Amino acid sequence: MGVPARRGIDAREVTAPLCRLEDLAEGKSRGFDPLGEGRDTMFVIRRGGRLYAWRNHCPHYDRARMAWKKDEFLDPTGSRIMCFAHGALFEIDSGECTLGPCLGQHLTAVPVEIRDGQVWVTGVYEPGLRR
């Protein structure tokens, strides 16, 4: 009721691709800011020829951001997603937390698809910054 969306950003369809598929390196993560909020609100991992896309929200705290540095969402072995706020570890494919403060909870998936070699978010995308 009467609370304006932050800086006028509303949930909407993303009208530009995130990047080209070839821009994503195998075994690496990369953050994206599809609504131009000034912060990465999701990230994509390319592994074994597949893409895994998750919201940059740790289930431990409301809208907690997870990387320790731009694009760094993986633990040092590259085998799991890590939240560098308190060290929670998540499976890359299921998004389940297997060790740490949000044990058993899940990351939120972002539906993505590849069209003409470009990576697109499908459907309506919610802003990610804290209000």
Add this chain to the structure above:
Amino acid sequence: MRIIGPDELIFGVDNISDGRAFLVDYGLDETDSRGDEGGTFEAADGTAITLRRRDDASLPPPLPTATLLRRTIWGVEDEATIEAIADELSKDRDVVRTSDGMLACKDDTGFEIAFRVTRRRKLDLPAEMINSPGAKPGRGPNIVGANEDAPAKPRTLSHIVYFVPDMDVMANFYIQRLQFVVTDKFTNTGPFLRPQANLDHHVLFMIQTPPYMQGIEHLAFHMQGPTELMLAGSRMVKKGYESFWGPGRHKFGSNWFWYFNSPLGTHVEYDADMDLHDGDWIHRETPMGPEQAQMFLFENVEKWMPGGPPGKKD
């Protein structure tokens, strides 16, 4: 017991170089580099973070949780305090004298702790200088306050916060056995504690959690003042580090804060201008929530100015 505060925190990590890059950019000086095996990173007064490889045999065993903290070393004023702690704690637990002169044991919730005569060097540094109408100017004529090139270095290790499975057991250990004092309290969360030889509002705080969360929640170093905190934090953001919370100002303790994620798997905070308390202070208590945790909060987003940046040329 004349305990001063945290002297050094030791972490066991998988990637020393990420940790090193972060701590150096945060503003600590590497004073004992052991290459791929680790290093010690000091604030101005010698308080420090030490990194070792996760499987380093010199480290105490890890907790079974995700935390990478392996030991908290408390600095005390003198040998007599070490003796007093040894007498007190050896009543009900193993207390070991390490080869490097520390007294090591576990606290009542299983954290590895140790005590040593502090390595803190006495600091003699200026406070932040401000000009305030009605008051004598802090900065004389022609001394510029907004200096983007000013150094911004952490001065001293301020406090640590733990996730603990039983806050009463934890708090009682530090209060009853080590004579820490409660300065304020969030109901059902945990107390803010200061030791006998330090007037800072808190050097230790705890948050009650399920056992699988046990570990370090954050650590903080004191900066010169709010301006230096903003400068240091802005530099971290510019380098691509992830701001977690802040900048803002806490209510309890009054300290300014800015928290960053880190490859140590914990928040690393800048703080500034914390309240001091002595024995006359009577602790306050409120339920914890966003309203109680901060007096105000800003969020760092990309720079903006009215009218927008000048149009891109070429």
